[in-house]
Amino acid sequence: MLNGAQALLTALTRAGLDTCFANPGTSEMQLVYEIGLGDTVRPVLCLQENVVTGAADGYARMAGKPAFTLLHVGSGFANGIANLHNASRAHVPIVNIVGANATYHQPNFPEHEMVGGTIKDLAAVVSHWVAEARDANEMGPLGAEAVSQAIRGGGRVATLIAPTNCHWDPASEAPVTSEPEAIPRAASSTLQHVASLLKNGKKTALLLGGAALQSTQLELAAQIAAACDATLVGETFPTRLSRGAGQIKIPLVPYFVEMAQAFFSPFEQLILIGAKSPVSTFAYRGLPASKIPPHCNVVSLVSVEQNIAHALTELAAMVGQLNHAYPREERPEILPEPGQDVALTAESIGRAITQYLPEAAIIVDESATAGLGINQHCVGAEKHEYLYAVPGASIGNGLPMALGAAIACPDQKVLALQADGSAMYTNQALWSIAREQCDVTIVIIKNDAYAILDVELARVREDAPNSKMQSMLALDNPSIDWVQLAKGLGIEAVSASTEASFYDALKTALNTKGPRLIEACIAQNLQPVINMVMQQKQKHSDE
Amino acid sequence: MLNGAQALLTALTRAGLDTCFANPGTSEMQLVYEIGLGDTVRPVLCLQENVVTGAADGYARMAGKPAFTLLHVGSGFANGIANLHNASRAHVPIVNIVGANATYHQPNFPEHEMVGGTIKDLAAVVSHWVAEARDANEMGPLGAEAVSQAIRGGGRVATLIAPTNCHWDPASEAPVTSEPEAIPRAASSTLQHVASLLKNGKKTALLLGGAALQSTQLELAAQIAAACDATLVGETFPTRLSRGAGQIKIPLVPYFVEMAQAFFSPFEQLILIGAKSPVSTFAYRGLPASKIPPHCNVVSLVSVEQNIAHALTELAAMVGQLNHAYPREERPEILPEPGQDVALTAESIGRAITQYLPEAAIIVDESATAGLGINQHCVGAEKHEYLYAVPGASIGNGLPMALGAAIACPDQKVLALQADGSAMYTNQALWSIAREQCDVTIVIIKNDAYAILDVELARVREDAPNSKMQSMLALDNPSIDWVQLAKGLGIEAVSASTEASFYDALKTALNTKGPRLIEACIAQNLQPVINMVMQQKQKHSDE
Secondary structure (H helix, E strand, O other): OOEHHHHHHHHHHHOOOOEEEEOOOHHHHHHHHHHHHOOOOEEEEOOOHHHHHHHHHHHHHHHOOOOEEEEEHHHHHHHOHHHHHHHHHOOOOEEEEEEEOOOOOHHHOOOOOOOOOOHHHHHHHHOOEEEEOOOHHHHHHHHHHHHHHHOOOOOOEEEEEEEHHHHHOEOOOOOOOOOOOOOOOOOHHHHHHHHHHOOOOOOEEEEEOHHHHOHHHHHHHHHHHHHHOOEEEEOOOOOOEEEOOOOEOOOEOOOOHHHHHHHHOOOOEEEEEOOOOOEOOOOOOOOOOEOOOOOOEEEEEEOOOOOHHHHHHHHHHHHOOOOOOOOEOOOOOOOOOOOOOOEOOHHHHHHHHHHHOOOOEEEEEEOOOHHHHHHHHOOOOOOEEEEEOOOOOOOOOHHHHHHHHHHHOOOOOEEEEEEHHHHHHOOOHHHHHHHOOOOEEEEEEEOOEOHHHHHHHHHHOOOOOOHHHHHOOEOEOOEOOHHHHHHHOOOEEEEEOEHHHHHHHHHHHHHOOOOEEEEEEOOOOOHHHHHHHHHHHHHHHHO | OOEHHHHHHHHHHHOOOOEEEEOOOHHHHHHHHHHHHOOOOEEEEOOOHHHHHHHHHHHHHHHOOOOEEEEEHHHHHHHOHHHHHHHHHOOOOEEEEEEEOOOOOHHHOOOOOOOOOOHHHHHHHHOOEEEEOOOHHHHHHHHHHHHHHHOOOOOOEEEEEEEHHHHHOEOOOOOOOOOOOOOOOOOHHHHHHHHHHOOOOOOEEEEEOHHHHOHHHHHHHHHHHHHHOOEEEEOOOOOOEEEOOOOEOOOEOOOOHHHHHHHHOOOOEEEEEOOOOOEOOOOOOOOOOEOOOOOOEEEEEEOOOOOHHHHHHHHHHHHOOOOOOOOEOOOOOOOOOOOOOOEOOHHHHHHHHHHHOOOOEEEEEEOOOHHHHHHHHOOOOOOEEEEEOOOOOOOOOHHHHHHHHHHHOOOOOEEEEEEHHHHHHOOOHHHHHHHOOOOEEEEEEEOOEOHHHHHHHHHHOOOOOOHHHHHOOEOEOOEOOHHHHHHHOOOEEEEEOEHHHHHHHHHHHHHOOOOEEEEEEOOOOOHHHHHHHHHHHHHHHHO
16 A cells, blocks of 8 residues: 555656655655655755756756656745746746645644744745645645646646655555646637737737747747738747747847837737736836837737647638748857957857857846846857746746756756856755756856846936945955855856957857856946936936 | 835834845835935845845844844745744744835736735745835834834744835825833733742753743743752753853753653653743654653743743742752863864864853854754853754754844854755855854854754665665765855855864864854764664554
8 A cells, every 4th residue: 555655756757747856854754765765756956945946947948847846844845935936927837745744743833833824825825726635645636636737728836735644644545647637728709809900900019928939839920920010029038938040030028118118119009929918027106017108009819828829820820821931030140259358248148159059058047137238149049948037037046947957958058147146046056956967057147246236226316326225236245256156066167257268168168068157257337228217217207 | 205215214223223134126225225325224235035034033132132124025035934934933023124016016917926925925924913015104104013013022023015116105104113012921820820830849840942041031040940949941942042151051852852752751840931842843653742741741831922031030039049059051171182183073063162162152053963962062161142043943044143143243253053954055144244254153064964864764764765865865966165165155264074173273263253164074973863763663663
């Protein structure tokens, strides 16, 4: 007879799960034992829980199926919430298994019980589905249900809380497997309505999100756009975008609301395909919350929780023949040489990537303010998958996602573009990348600041910020030595502050199998962005 | 006229708060601006939120008043939950200020909004009091209320969620200050009942927790114990214990339930003074949940939320004269010399501390399994305050607490005894310790494992654990180089693996002002503990 832990593990593996990102504690020892006893599950130890959950995110985005996590009680779950938030906002499937005190011991209020609520209360905030097993017999069925819930729609976060007595008690019922639910389709009336809108002659943008940005769907969307003279746009924070030479050209909605409003101003209608109508990440006094100007009519074709491929296939058939070929990204004919003594910038990092990125690579992007320059100049790189690390705007997902993507795709090079401030939240991921000898090149983009906040502080001030204010946003005292930090965690590392040295380091890292870190010290000037923000602020206060 | 941010800050500072541990984001820029403009608040930047909340914990335990934290939206709050859990379980006062999306923008579901709940839902789980401002006029009054709530009883966690429009809108009402509530007292009938129990001739232990372990209360408790031939015992995880040469001698309840049951077996009655009746941190199959044998009668004198000093003063007066002087810790006459080529052990770390700890130091203890040996051999060190880092059993509070304690007491040396696995959760604290040039000596106790889990895994197995199981608990692949890690984050560091080199490094660090880290590579043998656990398991399954 199985015990509850065995029943749960059997249910998870029967449903196809074979990878576990884990930070176990006492209440997960039964599962550690069972995982260790068998050969169906690969456990990946992580030294902090946002590494666990972020790795599960990166894994699922590339594997197309969930991993499961192993998390320890309420506080361990809490440590992983931020990256579960990113995953849940991006509709990435994750199955969380959270150990808990024995059901009969919880009322004794031992140390791990929380003063104002339960693990379930915490889990509900970032999960689409939560359950807590009350006896061992529930472990198998709830495990199967968790996987079924996680793969619904565009993907969801499912959390199963498993008290220890449910692990060790005998489970009399045989494990079951749940059939995955069919993904709901867009209504045919909606398809017809959108098809008619696309023929009304208005200047139209198609805003793609979720799975619509992966190459098969992107090709369908490009057919539709070409047939209707529409323009493709990607959501600001793409979960997974097929990008690079030969792929469909698609700009992303700018992050700052002022830039986004300007971007959309030419358009009269916007069709949402797996995306929500874009709003500003934050509200600002006197600025609109929507990124779409009022004159632009917004209509949704299909949501991220519906079947995007089906909707695009149907719509493509309805709108008919292409007027012209939709533009594709092209590899530049001339790749500029790096300057020998030229200070490294975000722009030159972008050009270096264009030059050296191998085909079929995976870029995990948490480059924050440097991303503006990098992505503008990383055009025509070899075909790759681009994963925006923080769709929930909660920083610190980049390094964990790089770990997870590399575990999912061991034959593809992963390039992590990682801002320094964000990297610090989950630097523990470097250790797991070293442990697993993942084929990951990490570029730490070092500007010694939470630079985005320099822009945000500019929105507050009447006068220039003083040094006490700036000290709350600065990482330069002390300046972090990422080479030592990486070596301390077992990863080879070099520092580069000129174009030539960075090109050299990137070429070596991308041509060498295994983990490498490059500390890229950049010269950054955010004044143009700050000026833009200040001008718009002035304009709005004048109106 | 003030705006909401100014009104809130005025309320906090009028209530006596002057220290802010911060990891701000866009929604906190108004407060960053106001803190930076004035000179009433010292901001301490931390690079991850469990550092923020853990530092606030360490600060409050030593300052005797709360700091306030500045946290960014739901995910930032979530990153700090684990250490808020530790603080809330230990009744340490903390005021959290959490920025949030503008009230009118939350329904637009921008990136930071969570899929299944709100910041308030998260905060409620680890807070004794939560409120969310709905307009700027509420900011001052709610700020005052938050402080008042935090300092109630033994100390509490109070969380105020502050949407951005409440910061920038004008606040028409003047800030108010709340009067702190009187701490409830033990009923006189309870005092009389306990006084009579103390004279019934039964073998009695007084279990002290919370503020009962600080020297003034400890002296009162010792008077009572001496008058009634009772024995003093401290809770397993003391929030703050006055310890060292000349202080009252008080053993702590053992962590493992098997050891605790044996410890309490001679006693017929147990009086709780600021402590709960102790239970096992985890339940184990076939083992009791309570640490107290059934024959022992448990009676509570005063809870941690009541006035402990008052209850002890009253009881001391009721029980009358001392029978004898209660034993005190004594400085050993002979301090053994370190062995030149002898491998470093937990025990020798304890002896080195006894030798070199300066008077009035603060020990922050998250030494995990090594703590058994260290604390047994750290007897008769100069007087110090001992802070157990993780009263909520959620690991990773030690380094943040050392930061906070050092900010609260800049003239006292802080010694952080920190297990390596736990240290990794919040290694970011090293940067803040360097930034603030705190007078902290950090001893990283390196055994390259989550060693406690080797004990816990032993409870599961029938056979010896295999290497796949052990790999899920081991930190030796790669072995973390704490010297490089610390230097990368701006802290001087050395490694020691012999008694002599450790004594030398500890002496230097404790005699030098400013931050230093010692990587203490220990030879550890947990087999005796594992054997004890296995024997008890066998004994219970035989019964």
